[in-house]
Amino acid sequence: NRKIVLASRPVGTPTADNFRLEQTAVPTIAEGDILLRSMYLSLDPYMRGRMSDAKSYAEPVALGEVMVGGTVCQVEQSNHADYQQGEWVLSYSGWQDYAISNGEGLIKLGMHPTHPSYALGVMGMPGFTAYMGLLDIGKPKQGDTIVVAAATGAVGSMVGQIGKIKGCRVVGVAGGEEKCRYAKEVLGFDDCIDHKADGFAEKLAQACEQGIDVYYENVGGKVFDAVLPLLNTGARIPLCGLISQYNATELPQGPDRLSMLMGTLLVKRIKMQGFIIFDDYADRYDEFAAEMSQWLAEGKIHYREDLVQGLENAPQAFMGLLEGKNFGKLVIQTNQA
Ligand code: NDP
Incomplete structure (x- = not known):
């Protein structure tokens, strides 16, 4: 053993x-x-x-x-x-x-x-996290632009595909060309931007010409920095994870941008909400499982x-x-x- x-x-x-x-x-x-x-x-x-x-x-x-x-x-x-x-x-x-x-x-x-x-x-914790965070907090409407990072990962891949099912424009952020190609060609995202490539923030802005209505936050750090100026009035941010910070031992150096963040949230009336999946949504697991197994059976979700x-x-x-x-x-x- x-x-x-x-x-x-x-x-x-x-x-x-x-x-x-x-x-x-x-x-x-x-x-x-x-x-x-x-x-x-x-x-x-x-x-x-x-x-x-x-x-x-x-x-x-x-x-x-x-x-x-x-x-x-x-x-x-x-x-x-x-x-x-x-x-x-x-x-x-x-x-x-x-x-x-x-x-x-x-x-x-x-x-x-x-x-x-x-x-x-897909049928367990990560799929459930994607489903509740996007639908209950992100509240996507048809035609909205959704951005999600760690786009080919367990949670992000489901967020984007559910966003497509709901009729949204989905832009992923992923590390490397191969992951970005997979997000577009297999997962059906409208676009996917490599966060390791030069000019990442500019490319993200070009891919989100109508701004961002839902930013599903998985990573934090420089991806959030690139997203913040693109958020539309009334945008929603399900705050799911901050993986780029998990190994950090101290706050990052540089100017304090907290007042800029709060100013943006205020002026654009943005809603940002953290959640811990089983603490907050345990009683809705059956609803998720029924819908996700249906989508899987219909071939609408790739895993x-x-x-x-x-x-x-x-x-x-x-x-x-x-x-x-x-x-x-x-x-x-x-x-x-
Ligand atoms: P993934 O399968 O997405 O794997 C993690 C991915 O994160 C990596 O493949 C990488 O993707 C990306 N990543 C790692 N480091 C960085 C970095 N420094 N900057 C940008 N991207 C990075 O993991 P999960 O789907 O399981 O988890 C995704 C997020 O969801 C995590 O933050 C996790 O903590 C959170 N989570 C939260 C839950 C909750 O209840 N709130 C429940 C479950 C997950 P790439 O190469 O594309 O950059």
């Missing part, structure tokens, strides 16, 4: 030393328990926050404890009346091969799910996974996620049937 624990807290960018792979015996289960074997592990940007002990909306992982994370598992052994061997479940068992559960918090995925790992992406083999490769893959090395939803295939 392999587990990856938090060995030390990162200062700035995480390094391999912050993680430690440990081997332990496969746990034995008591009456009423289930032994889960992990098949897929989701790697998500929020895990960077859990590695720090700075105050946040959730408790940090303790030093020496298993890294947290959503998993898709198979029931290996069951002493629980409601679960049988071989059944698939969505769990939160973290970066390890085996875990014991009493059934609490598990979501059943059936004996033969077609795409078990989709429960970690790309970046599948990495082997639990031992999770630290490296996670560090890559914070630098844009992933292309699509990052998932570790921890074990094979």
